[in-house]
Amino acid sequence: MHLSECYRLLGIPRNATLDDIKVAYRRLARKYHPDVNQNDPAASEKFQQVQEAYKMLKDADQGDLKDLSKEIFAKNPPQEVRSPAPKPQNPTPPPPKVKLEVKQVNNRIDPINSDPELKLKLDMLRRVQELLKQKKYVVAIAVVEGMSERYPNSPEVTHWQAVTYHRWSSELILKGKLREAEIYLNKALNIDSKNRELVFEVKRDLERVQQLKTQK
Structure with a gap:
């Protein structure tokens, strides 16, 4: 078969x-x-x-x-069935070529390194923060007061000056030096009176000082 x-x-x-x-x-x-x-x-x-x-x-x-x-x-080759050719249509025009304009971008300049005065201020603020961590409050006060004379209109310097006074007052309260502590608390309150959080803590410590005074 x-x-x-x-x-x-x-x-x-x-x-x-x-x-x-x-x-x-x-x-x-x-x-x-x-x-x-x-x-x-x-x-x-x-x-x-x-x-x-x-x-x-x-x-x-x-x-x-x-x-x-x-x-x-x-x-016996099979008959190929051809589909009718599609009618020509208007060809879709190719999209227009977009010319890319490459512009040279200059390297950005670091504003800190380009401004020696700003760099000095930031370095001194870092120095104040480091001194506070080391509990060297007297030195920190000397640095921040010198900065307040050099940068009288700087909000950053004002903030850290008030913080330094407040930290030192807390240490004075622990040592029992209530009169000195009260002086630095008032300094902190007068210097940065717009800082609500700091003002709240300073006023609370002032009340504490007054209570300790009445106990003596």
């Missing part, structure tokens, strides 16, 4: 896959099986032909199947 006849018996195209062949064989085997057609010799013969066709296609080399398909299509 020729392979082309096998395809015909199984009712499948010549480019069918192995899975297609198996599905077709099972369908025809159930249809022509002798148990289903006991009194039909033609069905029994058909069943044998289906089995033989299935075995030949299954055992055939895949390369042979491809070659056979090529041979069959070479003899």
Whole structure:
């Protein structure tokens, strides 16, 4: 039996896959099986032909199947169905080219390094903060008072001057030097009266000083 006849018996195209062949064989085997057609010799013969066709296609080399398909299509080439060419439409004009203008950007200048006076002020403020951490209050007061003379209109200097006075007053309260503590508390209150948080703490310490005075 020729392979082309096998395809015909199984009712499948010549480019069918192995899975297609198996599905077709099972369908025809159930249809022509002798148990289903006991009194039909033609069905029994058909069943044998289906089995033989299935075995030949299954055992055939895949390369042979491809070659056979090529041979069959070479003899009877399929007619190519061409869809009608689309009507020409007005082509969409390409987007206009955007000319990118590259501007040279000068390196930004650090305002701190470019202003020696500003750099000096920031360095001195850092120095005051470090002295407060080390509890060197007397030295911190000397530095911040010198800064207030040099930068009388600087809010940063004013703030840290008030903070320094307040920190020193807290230390004086612990040492029992209530009169001195009261002096520096009033200084802090007068210097930075707009700082609500600081004003609240200073007034609270002033009340504490007054209470301690009455206890003596």
